[in-house]
Every structure is written in structure tokens, then in C-alpha cells.
Amino acid sequence: MGFSDLNLRVLIPYLPMLGWGALRTLEISAFAIALSFPLGLVGGLMRLSDNRLARGIATVYVETVRNIPLLVVLYILFLVLPLYGIPINALTAGVLGLAINSTAYTIEIVRAGFAAIPLGQYEAARSLGLHRLQMLRLVIVPQVFRIVLPTLGNQIVSVVLGSAQASIIGVGELTYETQSIGSSTFRYFELFTIVALFYIACVQVISLLWRLLTGRAAHAPLAT
Amino acid sequence: MLASGHLTNYLLLLLEGLAITLELSLGSLVMGSLGGIVLGAMRSSGWRALKAIALVYIEAVRSIPFVILLFFIFFAIPLMLDLDIPPYPAAIAALSVHCSAYMGEVVRSGIGSIPKGQWEAAASLGLPYYRIMRHIVLPQALRVMIPPTIGVYVSTIKESSLASIIGFVELLGQGMAIREANSLRNTADVLIAVAFGYFAICFSLSQVGRYVERRTTRELRQATEPTRAAIARPLVSGRPETQAVP
Numbered sequence: 069m070g071f072s073d074l075n076l077r078v079l080i081p082y083l084p085m086l087g088w089g090a091l092r093t094l095e096i097s098a099f100a101i102a103l104s105f106p107l108g109l110v111g112g113l114m115r116l117s118d119n120r121l122a123r124g125i126a127t128v129y130v131e132t133v134r135n136i137p138l139l140v141v142l143y144i145l146f147l148v149l150p151l152y153g154i155p156i157n158a159l160t161a162g163v164l165g166l167a168i169n170s171t172a173y174t175i176e177i178v179r180a181g182f183a184a185i186p187l188g189q190y191e192a193a194r195s196l197g198l199h200r201l202q203m204l205r206l207v208i209v210p211q212v213f214r215i216v217l218p219t220l221g222n223q224i225v226s227v228v229l230g231s232a233q234a235s236i237i238g239v240g241e242l243t244y245e246t247q248s249i250g251s252s253t254f255r256y257f258e259l260f261t262i263v264a265l266f267y268i269a270c271v272q273v274i275s276l277l278w279r280l281l282t283g284r285a286a287h288a289p290l291a292t
Numbered sequence: 293m294l295a296s297g298h299l300t301n302y303l304l305l306l307l308e309g310l311a312i313t314l315e316l317s318l319g320s321l322v323m324g325s326l327g328g329i330v331l332g333a334m335r336s337s338g339w340r341a342l343k344a345i346a347l348v349y350i351e352a353v354r355s356i357p358f359v360i361l362l363f364f365i366f367f368a369i370p371l372m373l374d375l376d377i378p379p380y381p382a383a384i385a386a387l388s389v390h391c392s393a394y395m396g397e398v399v400r401s402g403i404g405s406i407p408k409g410q411w412e413a414a415a416s417l418g419l420p421y422y423r424i425m426r427h428i429v430l431p432q433a434l435r436v437m438i439p440p441t442i443g444v445y446v447s448t449i450k451e452s453s454l455a456s457i458i459g460f461v462e463l464l465g466q467g468m469a470i471r472e473a474n475s476l477r478n479t480a481d482v483l484i485a486v487a488f489g490y491f492a493i494c495f496s497l498s499q500v501g502r503y504v505e506r507r508t509t510r511e512l513r514q515a516t517e518p519t520r521a522a523i524a525r526p527l528v529s530g531r532p533e534t535q536a537v538p
Contacts (some may be wrong), residue, residue, distance in 0.1 A: 111432060135494035136487045137448065137453035144487065148480045225355075232357030236457055243359055252369065257368040264356045264364065271355035 076258055082249045089245030096241060097228045100166035108174020115179045126175060133172035138233050141165045146237040161236030170227050221278035225271050243278035299481050302470045309466030310489045316462055317449045320387030328395020337398040338467040346396060354488045358451045362386040365386035383455035387448055402437035403429060435508050442501030447495045463489050
């Protein structure tokens with residue numbers, strides 16, 4: 069086969085399958101993000117807390133998960149948990165694996181966000197007589213929020229890209245559908261080109277939307 | 293060969309897999325870094341066409357899941373060009389492409405982090421472009437680039453585990469083979485051992501990175517120390533430098 073044999077028309081009947089796969093990709097990514105962002109905030113606060121145990125747990129979690137491939141985490145969830153009597157289907161394992169992975173990175177993002185706030189802000193808040201929670205809520209967190217927003221956008225993108233690995237444990241998302249269509253039509257070149265373009269478009273749209281949605285927050289003056 | 297038993301019986305096989313993962317990663321990291329330097333230089337150059345090519349390459353590769361990149365090289369390209377690409381070259385090629393795009397971005401932002409004044413000062417001293425790069429910009433940029441470079445390396449090593457799905461037997465592939473040879477009885481042990489293998493490589497790499505970063509920033513501090521001391525002394529002692537202390 070050469071470039072002269074390229075044929076996109078063969079793939080038309082398969083477009084709905086690709087569409088459903090794409091929706092599934094966005095769905096599992098959305099679930100994983102919805103799980104990992106709140107958990108990441110909690111973990112980030114744990115990493116910064118004065119409590120040694122909390123700090124230790126968060127640090128060990130981050131270091132462990134960030135140094136193990138996502139695919140290994142997915143295999144452990146999907147293949148090992150059932151051995152211990154915990155039934156898990158591919159979809160749950162996929163979402164959970166992505167969430168576990170993304171939480172570790174989100175914790176680091178949150179930690180870096182807090183670290184970027186000058187010490188003077190904490191001292192000023194304390195000297196105004198704000199207690200701890202007030203200080204966090206009124207002074208620190210609004211600033212942290214603005215710092216971490218762009219990085220969280222990158223994190224969303226990396227979850228969408230990582231979700232392709234869920235195909236390996238059998239989650240029927242875009243990459244999985246692409247492979248199954250490929251093995252029945254043998255039109256790998258056309259297929260992977262289309263899907264690659266789709267992922268590129270998807271990532272660019274997500275980054276753009278995120279910038280539009282958060283641009284206002286990132287540039288707005290802090291609450292008075 | 294993959295006969296059953298406890299972890300000790302197949303530990304050697306896993307270590308072999310670890311060595312193959314190291315080899316695969318090392319090859320990709322070297323090629324990816326070289327590619328990244330070229331891409332970063334293109335991105336920072338004055339030529340519009342070069343800039344645009346590098347931008348499109350970097351953005352495209354960074355927006356495609358690594359699995360798709362790998363499948364493209366392993367399934368699609370051989371079909372198109374009528375040639376046979378075995379798993380190992382396919383994996384190395386995909387990992388190098390992946391690594392080079394991310395490294396290109398690291399190099400670009402490293403060079404971009406050097407203030408324009410440094411360029412102008414060097415240029416006004418009459419230094420040519422390559423000497424400005426070599427003596428002024430790169431020594432400072434490299435320091436900034438250490439942490440993100442380590443990040444890219446760690447993520448490339450982790451992505452190398454995906455070579456197992458196109459049939460290349462590295463650490464994870466070896467683990468899955470052992471698991472199958474034991475009719476899935478030791479899934480948990482093997483996978484935990486594999487996870488530990490990746491952890492060992494990636495964690496030690498980040499620790500080395502942290503050490504190098506500390507070392508280089510300390511040198512930087514020492515280099516500026518005498519200057520700072522010279523400025524600070526008269527202020528601290530409250531009297532001019534030249535005055536003899538009784």
C-alpha cells in the first residue's frame with residue numbers, strides 16, 4: 069500500500085463509532101478531573117500543614133504516584149483489585165487510575181501555588197488579627213487561585229491525553245475504537261491521522277476555552 | 293524459563309527487563325534532548341519559517357496522546373511505506389519524538405527566561421551571536437532548565453512502559469509475560485515489583501536532578517557573594533572602607 073491508495077471514504081460508516089469514542093474520552097477525563105481537583109486541593113493543604121503525619125502521607129503519595137507509569141497503575145487497579153475480591157470494571161478502573169495520577173500532580177500544583185505567595189502576605193494577614201481560616205479564605209487562597217489556574221489548564225490537557233491509555237485495559241474510548249476499526253479495515257494511516265487531528269483540535273479547544281473561562285478570574289482585581 | 297515460584301525466581305528476569313527499560317529510555321532521552329535543543333534553537337531564532345515549523349511540531353506532538361504516536365509509527369507508517377518497523381525501533385522513535393517536543397519547549401522557555409538586557413549588554417560588548425549564547429545565555433539558561441528537564445525525562449521513562457503494548461518486552465512487558473507464564477497466579481507480586489522498578493529509576497533520577505540543581509545554584513551564590521559582601525560591608529560597619537580600623 070502506498071500514498072496513492074489513501075481512501076477516506078471507507079471510513080465514513082465508522083464515523084459514529086469514532087464520535088461515541090470521543091464522547092467517552094471526554095467523559096472519563098471529566099470524571100477524573102472532577103475527582104482529582106478537590107482531592108488535589110486537600111492533598112496540597114496536607115502537604116503544607118504543620119501536622120507531620122498529614123504532610124508525610126501527602127508527600128509519600130505524590131512521590132509514589134508521580135514516579136510510576138499510569139499504565140502500571142491502571143493494570144494494578146484492573147488486574148489486582150479483583151484478586152482481592154473487589155469487583156471493578158474497565159471504566160471504573162480507568163477513571164480511578166486517571167484520578168489517582170492526576171491528584172498527585174494537582175497536589176504539586178497547589179503546593180507550588182501556596183509557595184509562590186510571599187511570606188509578607190501571611191504576616192500581614194496575621195497582624196491584622198485574622199485567624200487561620202480567615203487568612204486562608206480572604207487573603208491567601210484568592211491569590212493562590214489566580215496563580216494555579218493556568219497550570220490546572222495544562223493538567224486538564226494531560227488528563228485527556230492520558231485517558232488514551234485507558235484503551236489498553238479495554239475502556240471503549242476514542243483510541244480503543246480507533247484500534248478496533250483499524251483491525252477490521254486496515255486503514256491505519258487514515259484512521260490515526262484523523263484521530264491525531266481530533267486530539268489536537270480537542271486539546272487546542274480545551275486550552276482556549278480554559279483561557280477564556282479563567283482569563284477573567286486571573287486578571288480580575290482581588291476582592292476588596 | 294518463566295517458570296513459576298516466588299519473587300526470587302523471577303527477580304532476575306525482572307531485572308533484565310529493568311535493564312532493557314533503561315537502555316530504551318537512555319537512547320530516547322539522548323535523541324530527544326538533541327532534537328529538543330534543535331527545536332528550542334529554532335523557536336528562539338529570528339527566522340519566521342523555522343519558528344513556525346518548530347511551533348507546529350511541538351504543539352502537535354504535545355497534543356497527541358503518546359499511544360497514538362506509537363501506533364502511528366508502528367502500524368500506520370509501515371503500511372504506507374511498505375517497510376517493516378520492528379517494535380524496538382518503533383518505540384525508540386516514538387519516545388524520541390515525544391521527548392524532543394517537550395524538550396524543545398523546555399529549551400525555548402529556558403532561553404526566553406534570560407532578560408533581554410543580557411543579550412543587549414553582551415552585544416554592546418561586541419560579542420558575536422554564538423559567543424553570547426555560549427558564554428552569557430546558555431550558562432544561565434541551563435540552570436533554569438534543570439528541573440523541567442528532569443520532569444520531561446521522568447515522564448519519557450514512564451511513557452516507555454507503553455512499548456510493551458506493541459510487543460516490545462521491557463520491564464512492564466517482562467512482568468506481563470511472567471504473569472502469563474504463571475497462569476496469572478502472581479499478578480499482584482509481579483505488578484508491584486514492576487511498579488517498584490519504575491519508581492526506583494524515576495525517583496533516583498529526580499533526586500540526582502535536585503542535587504545538581506542545588507550544586508549549581510550554590511555556585512551561583514558563591515560567585516555573587518564577594519560582590520555582595522563588598523557592597524554590604526561599608527553599610528554594616530557604618531564607616532567608609534578606606535578608613536583604617538583602630
